[in-house]
Amino acid sequence: MAEPTTNIPATKPSFIPHQVKEEKVLSPWMEAWQSFRKNKAALFGLGLVIFFILLAIFADFLAPYGFKEQNMANKHLSPSAAHWFGTDEFGRDILSRIIYGARISLTVGFGAVAGSVVFGSGLGILAGYYGKWVDGIISRCFDILLAFPSILLAIAIVAMLGPSLRNALIAIAIINVPTFGRLVRSRVLSVKEEEYIVAARAIGMKDNRILIHHVLPNSMAPIIVQGSLAIATAIIEAAALGFLGLGAQPPSPEWGKMLADSKDFIINAPWTVFFPGIAIVLTVLGFNLIGDGLRDALDPRMKN
Template sequence: MSGQVTNISPQIPKVQTEDEQVISPWKEAWRTYRKNKVALIGLGIVSFFILLAIFADFIAPYGFKETELANKHIPPSAAHWLGTDEFGRDILSRIIYGARISLWVGFSAVSGSIIVGSFLGILAGYYGKWVDAIISRMFDILLAFPSILLAIAIVAMLGPSLQNALIAIAIINIPTFGRLLRSRVLSVKEEEYITAAKAIGMKDARILFHHVLPNSMAPIIVQGTLAIATAIIEAAALGFLGLGAQPPAPEWGKMLADSKDFIIQAPWTVFFPGISIMLTVLGFNLMGDGLRDALDPRMKN
């Protein structure tokens, strides 16, 4: 008796290749970012200064307040790798502790600018009409003044201190993020999913914070990274003018101001704080350029 033999071969599931797998936009952005060697250098520089700031108490060989007048203006040596200043304070230790101040000012000021500017920008872009008119005119007024002069005016009214310098830097950067979010919201709110959310009766607050804001974060992240570099320069400028951190705080701009009279006698007292500012700003700028390339769809092939 013959019967038909059925071929019962096991079905092997098809394995998706890496290109066929669904990758989240943020993972795709990170993959793109890792391919940018210059951006990785920027990330490395920023990470280096962040680690200095976090572990300053363990890395710095001396306290930033320790003075020894007998050792003033000692050139770089085994005991003081970057030399000493006019009070005999170790410059390396002050630069390490100064990283805390500069990074704290940069991150705090930009965070405040992002929060306030994004809130105002979202309101202006989403509601339009008189709300947009009022907020946009506020931005125009702030942008009408040169940023550093406006910061000086604000600190002059509030009084010279690091906290007031931080407030001033945050205020002058609000219009940048506000106008960026406004333009982004004007585009996003016309998308079909926003129209669908309105059609089912979703409240404006939920639409704004669950749909509009998440889809507007990419340009904010890029601009925020670049703004940190600008904030560090502005903090150093205010410190150089005596309107920022006050002695004995080891703020890099203040260190430059205190050493400007000794640039011929002890050039290392100016060079090393200046190179610290330059490297930190360079790191954030390189990192911001890499984030722009990774997050902006127009920059991808």
């Protein structure tokens, strides 16, 4: 006698793994860039900075006149089709001088901050990582430099070295070293206690490799933010030194020097002061907006 068969209905699985969509994982830097792109103010600042960088790069093609080209018959001409920003007391085209001046201001800004970052970060890493007497000596040097007002210290350094654009760049770099040094030192003090640093020491990794491959990369975020803000400060300091006659020397079209040369004509020829001043304001504004955007993008505490 055959056993009765029972028809067991097929049941569908409650979950069918069909085309599971994997979420794309972004690197920290790509995530920061995505966050930066959402900041309209930061993008506006980036646009301003790119604009002035392009002016500096293509100044030879964009400037309608040479920055040293004089014509005393055309001195203090108001803005017109021939001279969009007018002319100065020597008949030089102000627009051309502002375009060429972008090279000087950006060179000083980037050059001074690059020097500050290299020396300040290097000293800060040594002070934070090794501590003890190394930290004591370096930190006291930072305290001495920070005890003086920055612009007065820059004036003193340039006065000793001699008025020139190169010496102004050196002075601005020196006065910004403590800022980066103390910033990096505080970062290194927290990073060096992380487990991966302890593990690297445990396996016998040398200090120079730990500093270069682990400590420095994990300290880059605050350096980048402070660097973008420091460029704006460096441009202002270069303009201040130029205004005092301690920076770029004539006939160099440095924006601060242009303001100093035109201060006596602010009533009769206000355009000679207005346009160089606007160039400084817009450039500094651009770097400040970029710095704020980078801070929001790179600081985990600013993220939702």
